Amino acid sequence: MISVIDSIGLSVIKTVIMVRDFVVLTLRTLVYTFTPPFRVSDIFKQLYFVINESAPIVIFCVCSAAAVTIIESSFHMKIIIQNDALVPGFAALLILRELGAVVSALLVTSRVGAGIAAEVGTMQITEQIDALKMLGINPIRFLVVPRLIASVIGGVVLSILANLVCLYVAMLVSQYKLGHSAGSFIVAMRAFVSMQDLYFAAIKGACFGFVIPLVSCYFGFRCKAGAEGVGLATTNSVVTISISIITIDFILSWIFSYFY
Amino acid sequence: MRSETKVGLMFIVTIAMVITFSYYLGVLNLFSQKNELTIAYNFAGGIEVGSPVRVMGIKVGKVKEIKFDPQFKMPNGEEVKLKVVISVNEKAWTSLRQDSKFYINLAGVIGEKYLEVSPGSLSSGELEPNSILRGVDPPRIDQLISQGYGLAGKILEMVENNEGSVVETLNTVNLLVVNLNSLLKQTNALAKHKEAREILKNITTLTSDLAYFTGNLRDKEGKKTLKLLNKLIWRLEALDGPQIKKFLQEEGIKAKLF
Numbered sequence: 311m312i313s314v315i316d317s318i319g320l321s322v323i324k325t326v327i328m329v330r331d332f333v334v335l336t337l338r339t340l341v342y343t344f345t346p347p348f349r350v351s352d353i354f355k356q357l358y359f360v361i362n363e364s365a366p367i368v369i370f371c372v373c374s375a376a377a378v379t380i381i382e383s384s385f386h387m388k389i390i391i392q393n394d395a396l397v398p399g400f401a402a403l404l405i406l407r408e409l410g411a412v413v414s415a416l417l418v419t420s421r422v423g424a425g426i427a428a429e430v431g432t433m434q435i436t437e438q439i440d441a442l443k444m445l446g447i448n449p450i451r452f453l454v455v456p457r458l459i460a461s462v463i464g465g466v467v468l469s470i471l472a473n474l475v476c477l478y479v480a481m482l483v484s485q486y487k488l489g490h491s492a493g494s495f496i497v498a499m500r501a502f503v504s505m506q507d508l509y510f511a512a513i514k515g516a517c518f519g520f521v522i523p524l525v526s527c528y529f530g531f532r533c534k535a536g537a538e539g540v541g542l543a544t545t546n547s548v549v550t551i552s553i554s555i556i557t558i559d560f561i562l563s564w565i566f567s568y569f570y
Numbered sequence: 571m572r573s574e575t576k577v578g579l580m581f582i583v584t585i586a587m588v589i590t591f592s593y594y595l596g597v598l599n600l601f602s603q604k605n606e607l608t609i610a611y612n613f614a615g616g617i618e619v620g621s622p623v624r625v626m627g628i629k630v631g632k633v634k635e636i637k638f639d640p641q642f643k644m645p646n647g648e649e650v651k652l653k654v655v656i657s658v659n660e661k662a663w664t665s666l667r668q669d670s671k672f673y674i675n676l677a678g679v680i681g682e683k684y685l686e687v688s689p690g691s692l693s694s695g696e697l698e699p700n701s702i703l704r705g706v707d708p709p710r711i712d713q714l715i716s717q718g719y720g721l722a723g724k725i726l727e728m729v730e731n732n733e734g735s736v737v738e739t740l741n742t743v744n745l746l747v748v749n750l751n752s753l754l755k756q757t758n759a760l761a762k763h764k765e766a767r768e769i770l771k772n773i774t775t776l777t778s779d780l781a782y783f784t785g786n787l788r789d790k791e792g793k794k795t796l797k798l799l800n801k802l803i804w805r806l807e808a809l810d811g812p813q814i815k816k817f818l819q820e821e822g823i824k825a826k827l828f
Contacts, residue, residue, distance in 0.1 A: 319613055355573060357577045463665060470587070474591050477591070477777065496594055499595075500595055504595070504597075505597050
């Protein structure tokens, strides 16, 4: 009985410590983000890693998802009202409000988040982070801040890029598969979509981009020795980020609903 | 190529795509000049900022702003509390005249609201940009429903108050319909009868003869005869009872008149 209570207490304490450490890491990162010196070359390096290297995968996957969305929507609408004239409109809205931002964030998580966790974790177990500290270099300023800035900007850019390419693909699919013209797609889209949707998608992208490097670096810093430790840190970071993205998406959608 | 350049290119592509998207969405329009007008309404029927403005069914602009102005009065003193600012494309501007009408309509399956402008007559002058005009308030469906509801209530009340007479009227109508049905059946049976058919045939002949006769009356000779007859009657009208008696007595005819 006592051992059970012990284990519950231990879990609670561990969780509280984890949350505290994460909050401290977040606050310190935010402070260092807005105080000089700024490591511009590192930021560009990370931007290239986050945006340019992720863009092909993100765009390909999101476009496939968009094509599936529009075909399925048309299929369902034809079942219900035997007419799919409005499908381009609400498929475009669905893509902009949800699909583009969330799917691209999850793909960035699997690539960038896992990469950061593995990289920082390896540095942790090979004592490179300790070496940085000995050299008087703050590991948060050196490792986390450039990744955070790059990831936030990258989140915005990838979200916008994925959404717009996605809309273009949706238009092509509606033209060649569903028989709507490009003009009717744009007219239906204009009836539902506004610039606000794109702004909200960009805000979502920024929020998701904020979470990815922080969680990855947190698990990287806590990485235990050995290949198993790095693997565990990577897995934990990807799982945590994915759950966070879904939760943040729900919260943001709730908040944005007050602006419509 | 340096990574900075590649990142920069990606940014440029993204910005270009955002600009293209906003152009297609109608938010950004760099290539056309637009004039603004303010249309005053008391009821705007759910029109929104961004709703299209059409002239003769063609989109020429959009609703830019909706302002509440409780103090506003039209030059004729009418209080109008809502101002809808619209932008109209330069190309369509000359079609808008002083007597143009501004309607709020509903289009498409999704019920998109738009502002339709009737072009107006050429004899009326062109509109000045930024002028304030009175729009045609759309019919209020909620008001109609409310009035219909009130009417239905009154009918129900009337029926409830006169339940006995309503039932009696319905019974009478029912009886009338039964009788009418029976009458129609009898007429139908009669029409099939041989003698009835002959009677009908004779009536037809009679009416055609009558038509021929009255037709003759309408020709030149007939008209002349009628005219003469008319004259004769007028002449005879002066004759009363004693004079006719006198005339007959003079002629040696003994008669008792009147």
